[in-house]
Amino acid sequence: MSRIMTDTLGTKAFSRRDLLKGGALVVGFSLAGLPSARAQMGGPPDPKLIDSWIAVHPDNTATIIFGKCELGQGNTTGMLQIAGEELDLDIGQLAAVRLDTHVTPDQGATTSSSSIERGGPQLRAAAAEARQALLRLAAARLNAPVAQLSVASGVVSVNGDSKRSVKYGDLLGDKPFDVTLTGSAPRKPVSQYKLVGTRVARLDLPDKVSAKYTNMQHVRVPDMLHGRVVRPRGQGAYGTGAKPLDIDESSIKHIAGARLVRKGDFVGVVAPREWDAVKAARDLKVAWQTNSSLPRNAKLHATMRAAKTTDTLVVDDGDLAKGFAAAAHVASASYQLPYQAHLPFGPNCALADVGPDGALVMSSTQDVYNSRRMLADVLGLPPEKVRVQYYEGSGTFGHSCYEDAAQAAAVMSQAVGKPVRVQFMRWDEHGWDNFGPAHVAEVRAAIDASAKIVAYEYQGWQHGWHVIETSQELALGTPPQERTSGSNSIIVNRMSTGAMYAIPNRRVVSHAVPMVGLLKGSPLRSPMDMHYSFASEQVIDELAYAAGIDPLDFRRRNIAGERWLGVLDAAAAAAGWTPRVAAAALSDAEVVTGRGIGIGTHHVSFGAAVAEIEVNKVTGTIVAKKLYGALDAGLTVNPALVENQITGMMVQATSRILKEEVTFSDTNVTSLDWVSYPILRFAEHPDVIPVVVQRLDEPSTGAGEEVMGSTGAAIANAFFDATGVRLRQYPMTPQRVRAALAAGKT
Secondary structure: OOOOEEOOOOOOEEOHHHHHHHHOOOOOOOOOOOOHHHHOOOOOOOOOEHHHOEEEOOOOOEEEOOOOOOOOOOHHHHHHHHHHHHHOOOHHHEEEOOOEOOOOOOOOOOOOOHHHHHHHHHHHHHHHHHHHHHHHHHHHHHOOOHHHEEEEOOEEEEOOEEEEEEEHHHHHOOOOOOOEOOOOOOOOOHHHOOOOOOOOOOOOHHHHHOOOOOOHHHOOOOOOEEEEEOOOOOOOOOOOOOOEEEEEHHHHOOOOOOEEEEEOOEEEEEEOOHHHHHHHHHHOEEEEOOOOOOOHHHHHHHHHHHOOOEEEEEEEEOOHHHHHHOOOEEEEEEEEEOOEOOOOOOOOEEEEEEEOOEEEEEEOOOOHHHHHHHHHHHHOOOHHHEEEEEOOOOOOOEOOOHHHHHHHHHHHHHHHOOOEEEEOOHHHHHHOOOEEOOEEEEEEEEEOOOOOEEEEEEEEEEOOOEOOOHHHHHHHOOOOOEOEEOOEEOOOOHHHOOOOEOOOOEEEEEEEOOOOOOOOEOOEOOOOHHHHHHHHHHHHHHHHHHHOOOHHHHHHHHEOOHHHHHHHHHHHHHHOOOOOOOOOOOOOOOEEEEEEEEEEOOOOOEEEEEEEEEEEOOOOOEEEEEEEEEEEOOOOOOHHHHHHHHHHHHHHHHHHHHOOOOOEOOOOEOOOOOOOOOOOOHHHOOEEEEEEOOOOOOOOOOOOOOOHHHHHHHHHHHHHHHHOOOOOEOOOOHHHHHHHHHHOOO
16 A cells, blocks of 8 residues: 655655655655656555545554645644544644655645635544544454554553553554544544644744745756746736747857747746846747737726627525516615735745656645646656655745745756756736736615615626636647636636625526737635625625615625624724714814724635725825724634635735725736735734634634635725725725725715
8 A cells, every 4th residue: 555656866766655654755755767667656545445545653643644735824824723633642643744746645736715614624533533442452452342442643552541541652652543434433523522623833834934945936856947937027918828939049158057948939038046037038039929919908998898798697595576676775786896916925936856757746736736737738748757745935925826836846957867956036926926917896775764785786797717827828829728617617606796685586687708919817815705795795785875774784784694693793893883873973184083884705614894994085095004803613623723714815905995906907917026906015914903703613714815705805995994985996906096086075
């Protein structure tokens, strides 16, 4: 059952279990140049074997093996808590390993807040089964029935007698379980939890704080070259690519060791020294084919609204016409929402070592197995001959350019026959990101005389997400492809468009706009939900205002269920909310204050937010002073981790709602740095008060995206409370604020 790996020289064999001893994973292996029989011995490990998930060592520690990566959200700590709980091991006895297609199981992408919700149950089942296997071994060793055994810190004893005890490490130490995972082992009841539900400190932080942590940007291997991609400064319309008409290779002859790499339309440079690679990318003279088909920012939303679309009826409950006909008041509005970017602080980086018979690629991918499949296509190799190892980057918040960088490194390494480290430049990352798609929303809703919502309609226009990375498109000439869901493109989220309210007549319609001709899109944290909530929750607030009811009280009257009410009340209580109608205390002062509330989600968790803001009516500047966020994610494995997530979500949502927008001309993206694409600075961030609504009797659900939408909506509603004016577009920049105030728009 062990899986053999070989070091970079191909001289020493290690079993998979050898690599896990002591909880550390030996990295830096390469399959390049190995005989094909050896190269085919890659993963994934068999998920039906306990040994694919857990290894017990002689020192009574255990290595826990799982397929969800650490992105800074602390999931490594949370996953170890889940395993440790079932195994009755302390957190200090546990370690995890780096994601690696030769070592870790395929648990899918670390996206959509899926680590604890989707990865946790698999790990819990494996740990429970492992505990049963260890108890059977202990029963034989101690000559006692399993029913009389108890475990504490990996020590099994008979009726708690320390003199009749044995350690896990003595039972199994570095030997395989040789047990099939059936999934039938009983899980520990929540009432007996000692580790899950506690505030264990994040295990990854000490090395990060002390600068000992190895990020992807730090990785080096012997004899490697440095690479840079060469592209136009800013992508054009999706589908037009980046076609070089002429390349003057002599333009980099003055740079020692610099070489041009070209495959199809893919253009890059390599050099032994990184600065020389940077200079070569700068100095290489390329004449690019230009295309003027982008609609520019000013015409974007009108272009989307007029496009021929593929339409999906997402929700169609009750009789919408009847509901509106019986209404005492109707609120409706159109909203225009921007493209926004992922943009990790450190541009994406990857390192590839490709030989004729295999490849090793190290990158910040969120899905090592899907990355392997894509790299295999680009390189023309069988997937089992491509090994991918994960190294954390500097934040990504969705599908940024990590796969693009990995494929670029692989293409260059294959071309030059040496390991190549590719680091994107800031203009590469800004200009060639997979942007969070823009959106057009038309929303209307109605209340009856008793302030009950009787009708709701949401019409949304957006395009979907790309399938093929830029490097593959350019290198292989692969036609542009848009990800689909069934026969339709990515559709409006039913959970974020009125589902939190008890509405008898509700319709949600999604209009899929073709992505070709616009900008390349991909999931950005809480994909599209900030757009939906910004529009939907403002219309809900308008109904409360029309009814003359406090916004919190109005939502309570119309809420759809105990868990939505729970987060709504938790956020309001944290903020010390006192009832009053919105915009009831308008002032002629230059600087005014306001408060707003919003609720929202991404998948199945429940989020709510309260925002307290200041608006300078002269400069148009909005400052988010305090934010209160509540999240119900079912059973919270580690409340401290979720509090950190809430804080991160609310700070990022503030940045996006106030500052962030991708700009572009008719030819290309123009927001290529932190000046043209500003983000919230440290000195501007709000004071965030996170609240975890613990539900021990509910399954664990996502906790990384579900307060984003409610935060943006709360800030928008707070702006109305402060000024009596509605903003239908974000980012809520000073220019837009001044224009709206001057027009007195509502």
